[in-house]
Amino acid sequence: MTSLKFTRRLLLGAAAAVLTTSAFAQSAWPDKPIRIIVPYAAGQGADVLIRLVSREIEKTLGQAIVIDNRAGAGGNIGTAAAAKAAPDGYTFLFGTNATNAANEFLYPNLGFDPQKDFDGVAMVGLLPMVIATTAPDLPANGIAELIARAKAKPNTLNVGLPSTTASVVFAQFVKQANAPLFAVKYKASAQSMTDVLGGQIPLVIDTVTAARPHVTSGKLKVLGITSLKPSEMLPGVKSVAEQGVPGFDVVAWDALFAPKGTPPEIVQKVSQHLQRALQNPETRKKMLDIGVEPLYMAPAQLDAFVRDERTKWGATIKAADIRVD
Template sequence: MPLTRREVIAGGGGLVWLAGVPARAETAYPSRTIKMIVPYPAGGTTDLLGRLIADQFKNGLSATVIVENKPGAGTTLGADQVAKSEPDGYTLLMATSTTLAINKTLYKKLPYDPVKDFAPIGLVAGVPFALIINPTIPAKTLPQFIAYAKSKPGLAYGSAGNGSPQHLGAEMLKTAAGIDIRHVPYRGSVPAMLDVIAGHIPFMVVDLQPALQQIREGKVRVLGVTTPKRVAAAPEIPTLAEAGLPGFELVAWQGVVAPAGTPRPIIDQLAAQLSKLLADPATREKLNAISLEPLPPSTPDSFAAYIKAEVDRWALIVRNSGAEPE
């Protein structure tokens, strides 16, 4: 009767028989550098958040964590790199609603599948937007601006690019307010906002973080934020729903994902670190300082379900806008 593996190992001859077989002991995670890919330029909101999360992973997991910025092609370059990386927990993506929801409909040939090619880890923060206008426009309230826009069909607005949340937010405003406006795409929020300040374009929907200082200095006039509730970083600014468009809501989101197939124990380790980060009052203050809204705790499974729902929700907005990739 042949010996079992346990019996062979227990016998003295078994030690000789196994001597040439390499050991396959599991190495505890993490044992080498973790790379966080941020598909946006350095210094922006997503980059700042990515570095905050990287610090948490570094301290909580006693790991070396580096942030690598890989902007381009509407975040698809960085996302595609992560999607095709080894699913071992050492390459992560700072994902946004653009990357995992909007792009699914915007691009006819997206190089990755937002649902199938990633293992969700957790949602972190929401990105509020604001409707800003050049101060020379004779409107100090949202109803006054809507009346002004109706008197000037084809009024131009700027955005961070075709299919960006800023673009889609303005198109949502167009539908909700019944105004005729014309899109002028820029390569980023800041160049568009600078042209609003200079009076080259009259208005835009902009992410609040880069606009807040300009608002407080009076370089632009703000008519409302797009969140369902007032933003903690600027509680003096009413929501657009309060200001005259009931039900209006536009909030982008930020989260962390890994390549599909990453072992669930690793995903759970990383998710636990995100939960610790969001439970820290100091973190909430840091997020508020960069005009981000901390989101309720999520699990990898709830985040996966959320992404699927967001793909469907944004698909309708993208189609209605007529947006196409640049």
């Protein structure tokens, strides 16, 4: 009996030691640099954004943040690496609407499951697109007139599409507005923008970042922005939804994710640090300058948002038979 009591004491002591060690480990987090995997090349939009935001997070977190660029396969290579990382609070993914919503409907084998392999940490920002033109007889904020012309002469108005996101915006617009436009696909923004500015095509769908310099110079007119509401990045520009296409809302976005199984306490802490970073006026201004509208979402809200986005993007991609070249 005495031996049994002694054994029980040992087990209880060991359990208490494990709990104490676990609590200490969590309280000590972070005690080394944190890695954020960016599934795109250095210098691309997502990379520029997370480097900007991470500098603010470092100030309050008290640890260095290392950006690990793993580009390739439309973001799938880096995202797969993040999915396989240890869920210990020292590796995160800077994901996008492509990696965490659209790619599963575009690629036969991702190497990860965007729904099962990640937990949302925080939304960072939205990247609205614009429908823009150089046509002299189409007015700014002229979505209603564009729809009328498309219906009058079906499939005669060419629209330059430099990305998968632009293709999804186009397909959803054609469907919701019942506007029979003709898609012209390009490899990059520079090519489609050159053609629309040169008069080879009358319309283009692209990011605010790509369009804004030409809008400022007066060479390009924006007919509408694709976010549900207008954006302070383009004052005076109405949303597509305000111009006869109710509920239209197709935007790119960037968000931070953690490998599934990362301690919830750590996820919440990182989310709160990121929220503080987005509240910094200087950070917000810099984000707007690069074409990103700051928007914070907490973990549960982000997870729900991504589920809805996956449904929306998947349905549009399948219906329009959008493919990666």
